[in-house]
Amino acid sequence: MTKFELNILGCGSATSSLMHLPSCQVLNVRDNLYMIDCGEGAQLEMRRMKLKFSRLNHIFISHLHGDHCFGLPGLLSTLALLGKTGSITIHIFQDGAVQFQGLLNFFCRNMPYELKWHIITPHKAVIYEDDAFTVTAFPLRHRIPAVGFRFDEKPKLRHIVADQVKRYGVPLYFMNSLRQGRDYVTPAGEVIPNAALTTPADPCISYAYCSDTAYSKRVVNAVRGVDWLYHESTYGDDCARQAKQRFHSTARVAATVAQEAGVRHLILGHYSKRYTDDTVLLQQAREVFPATILSTEGMTIDLNQV
Template sequence: MEKFEVHILGCGSALPTTRHFPTSQVVNLRDKLFMIDCGEGTQVQFRRSKLKFSRLNHIFISHLHGDHCFGLPGLISTFSMLGRTAELCIHAHRDIEVYLNPILDYFCQHLPYKVTLIPFETKKPELIYEDRSLTITTIPLNHRMPCCGFLFEEKAERNHIIRDMVDFYQVPISQINRIKNGEDYVTPEGEVIPNSRLTHSANPPRRYAYCSDTIYYEKIVEQIKGVDLLFHEATFAQNELARAKQTYHTTARQAAQIALAANVKKLLIGHFSARYENDSIFLQEATEIFPKCELAKEGLRIDI
């Protein structure tokens, strides 16, 4: 199968600690890199991950709280010092221009590459990126400011040719693409060879859902149903449920309830509050509801 990885660069929340970096992840799909959020220290973590800076062309910012975007100026500046020439696209709520343009105007007046800010809305799902193998769609969330997650969906591959059968029936090269697209083959004598005899199904497309800061929000369940991997914030343990509601965040137990309702294959939780010295409390509470759960941690790589 083609590469589809999630790399955790940071999984802490707003208050910095010595245990966790602020939120950032990189999705690696077929050696194309897509960054999700960019808190302080992201570029350092990027270095540690051994991922190639040159393969990152798109950054997706869930919302404009500092722990999700304060790493952008440093990363942009570092790219300049490395001699980058390829365009860098930053996808975020339209207020990204209010935050980032003054910084670019003051510190980055002579960048050797173009930084393009691509705004999106957060009130309804919106397709914000597409190439021949991937789509990325926003997942509207419920936070104290405009905020969304992101749904990465691999496009379905065409059927795979069974080479021995194609050779046996002497299928012309001109017919191969049509057969890959599901058509039967008709021999010169008029015999219909079923497509199922000439091909086998490709692997089912994989999906990754990233759900950033949000209060417990059941409306996302339908959109993320059945994903291969769900990252969901779990800022607090259940003993801080009132605090979670007040700050529009989620507990680990609530994240697990979302995963269970959406019938996802695996849950990854993160965005841990600095008040907890031991993250095991999050895993304990989540696995009571949804056993297929893992804690995010810096340096973790998950293959989808």
């Protein structure tokens, strides 16, 4: 299995509390780090969780509310002080790029790494792709333009069965073709089925991040079938009316999205500071979607465990 881990750095809502920090996550894919939102406290939590700053090259900002991006200038400054080289790309709305660049021009001149701004729009689109996965941004339903992010692993290669390969004398140069699923033809013309020489590839994992948003059929369709869904659950049933007014979700709404989208696992987060016991949110969500867990700072989830 290739490494595909989700690290929770912050899962609170608008303000920090003694229980939770503002939104921030880090995906670890094959020891490359991808940050999702960057609330205050992000860099401190990275140190606590022993996540290597040098491995961070992409940051995805869902929208321009402070609890999702106020940690960005401090983190970028720290990366400069640490002597980071290469580049780092911030995927963000145009207004955010303008405002943060102005701030960095004043406080962080002569950075040792290249800072790139990749402008996203509140429309569904693939915004990043490499050999391992694709990242799709899709519109959320919030008070200001906001997007969720969906991470989909690309198809993986099959596993070679060493003793079978040796038995049939498969040459070294053909190994990659085997992993891609091709049959092997011996010098004598005998066709050896690929299934006799390899075992199936590991499953492709998918993860979606939805914060902040009210219920939306577009969101349901965007996250359909993912293995893991992080969905904001700012409020409980007691604040359903307030959630609707503020374009947020209750835990029950998050569970409804998970159920309708046919996801495997739901992760709750973005809790209002009014709750001193998050298990009430968990209980309400599990009444609709049993495969639900609570996020908390310092948690690492192995997304391969589906």
